[in-house]
Amino acid sequence: METKPSEMTTLTAVLEKLRKQHNDNEFTPKNDGFTTSNGKFYKPEELTIIKTYRFEGASDPGDSSVVYLIEANDGTIGYSMDAYGVYTTHNEDENYDELLKKIPVQEREEQAIFH
Structure with missing residues (x-):
């Protein structure tokens, strides 16, 4: 069986896939946990x-981001x-990291997430 190369090469592609599955909820740090756009609060555990x-x-390695x-x-x-390094968007959220x-981390294959 031939495997397709990952289409998740850009930030936009990942966010668009999430949106299409109605999973484009942003987990935003708040106090000792995260909130989502629907107002729910979650503890890290x-x-x-x-x-x-x-x-x-492409033009500036300092212009980097990470999506969890x-x-x-x-x-x-x-x-x-979040953005890496000096461009971090969570300076005001000192406890973000x-x-x-x-x-906990349980990495899954893209096929299991985006079906």
Whole structure:
């Protein structure tokens, strides 16, 4: 059986795939956990990182971002996004990295996530 190369080569492609599956919930850090656009609050231990994507800017390696695909224990799937280094978007959320470290990781194949 021939395997297709991954289509997930851009940030836009990942977010569009999530949107098409109605899984474009953004997990945003708040206090000691994450909230989603539907107003639910999750503690890190109620979440699992199921896939991590890293993207580097074509012209500037400093223009890089990371997207974490996250599944909550209630089945909600979404993402949390950050830029690397000096471009980080979570400066005001000093505990963002600490919160991410508390989320267990169970990497899944894209086919299992995007069906």
